[in-house]
Amino acid sequence: MILTEKLESLKALFTEMERALIAYSGGVDSTLVAKIAYDVLGDRALAVTAISPSLLPEELAAASQQAAFIGIPHKIVQTHEMDNPNYTSNPVNRCYFCKSELHDTLKPLALELGYPYVVDGVNADDLHDYRPGIQAAKERGARSPLAEVNLTKAEVRQISQQLGLPWWDKPAQPCxxxxxxxxxxxxxxxxxxxxxxxxxxxxxxxxxxxxxxxxxxxxxxxxxxxxxxxxxxxxxxxxxxxxxxxxxxxxxxxxxxxxxxxxxxxxxxxxxxx
Known part of the structure; x- marks a missing residue:
């Protein structure tokens, strides 16, 4: 599937969803998801950023600026993974407990606000690495539009550049x-x-x-x-x-x-x- 076809498939996914809440970190992937969701759904798309000690204040500020650039409504919530010893003990599946906390926070919020879907920025490349957090998100019903249309990290950057997003080459910044x-x-x-x-x-x-x-x-x-x-x-x-x-x-x-x-x-x- 060529890049333009993948982009059209991505837009079609959001058209089918009608309303979507985006787990939005401000990274290149989730920001492209937020951009396409807003282009398709307008105010029926909501970007939500979770803050905790593992997120730098500078990253939160960048996420807010990028959301404002796109125009998408942006909400900030607090997560409490640091209260969970399964997370702070830092086992090899630490990310499972982080994403569990994230989606246990986002899913009730989405239901409360009338968003039937929670989506994230997982891309096709992520599926080939050890990412226990992906399992936690799937268990809680989250969808990964980039992965669903087989968009790789390089393609995400390419589309972001084509759409004029200034942060298309932003370095990855995991927690x-x-x-x-x-x-x-x-x-x-x-x-x-x-x-x-x-x-x-x-x-x-x-x-x-x-x-x-x-x-x-x-x-x-x-x-x-x-x-x-x-x-x-x-x-x-x-x-x-x-x-x-x-x-x-x-x-x-x-x-x-x-x-x-x-x-x-x-x-x-x-x-x-x-």
Missing amino acids: LSSRFPYGEEITIAKLQRVGRAEIYLQNLGWQNLRVRSEGDTARIELSPEQIKNFVLTTDLPSLVAKFQQLGFIYVTLDLEGYRSGKLNQVLQTSSVPS
């Missing part, structure tokens, strides 16, 4: 809990520490990065082509001092570079819940 190795307890203080470290690097001009946190050690991941320039041009003593001010003791640079889902490489098939 901050993904910065910690499985089994390390997640706390609000740790989330804030790693979040501020990433914002610090972004403010220095570096993009598409992660600060992985393990105990007292921060491991900076940059795209491989940025590593040499980073080492040569960054005031490393100032960077280390800033990270130590945030609460890290050791600061390292990952020589392999950034790769999405890197923490999943430690998983063995036998350790992944079915």
Whole structure:
């Protein structure tokens, strides 16, 4: 199916739904879903962003700005996954408990407001990675329009660019809990520490990065082509001092570079819940 046909199929899905609530993070995927939903349904589409300690305030601000650009009504709700020890203990299926909390919040809200469908931004590529959160969403009746019409991440960016959405090339920004190795307890203080470290690097001009946190050690991941320039041009003593001010003791640079889902490489098939 060519790209224009996929886009028309996506629009047709929303036409059939008549009213839809979008689980809207502000990422490229969910923002395209929100854009198409609003183009088709107008005010019968609602974007809802869930806030918690795992979402940076800057990400919430960006999501609000993008929703305003599109014109879609935007609502903010609070989720409480940090109250669930199944989440904070950070098991390999942590995302299952995060998405369970999200959709246990969104589904009653949708019913209360008269939206028969809750949809998310899962794309076709996501179905080929270990994403336990997808199972939680499906169990609660959520739909994934991008995946349903087989739109990949690259195609989502391509359509977003064609539609004139300024954030079409926005780097992926999964929740901050993904910065910690499985089994390390997640706390609000740790989330804030790693979040501020990433914002610090972004403010220095570096993009598409992660600060992985393990105990007292921060491991900076940059795209491989940025590593040499980073080492040569960054005031490393100032960077280390800033990270130590945030609460890290050791600061390292990952020589392999950034790769999405890197923490999943430690998983063995036998350790992944079915």
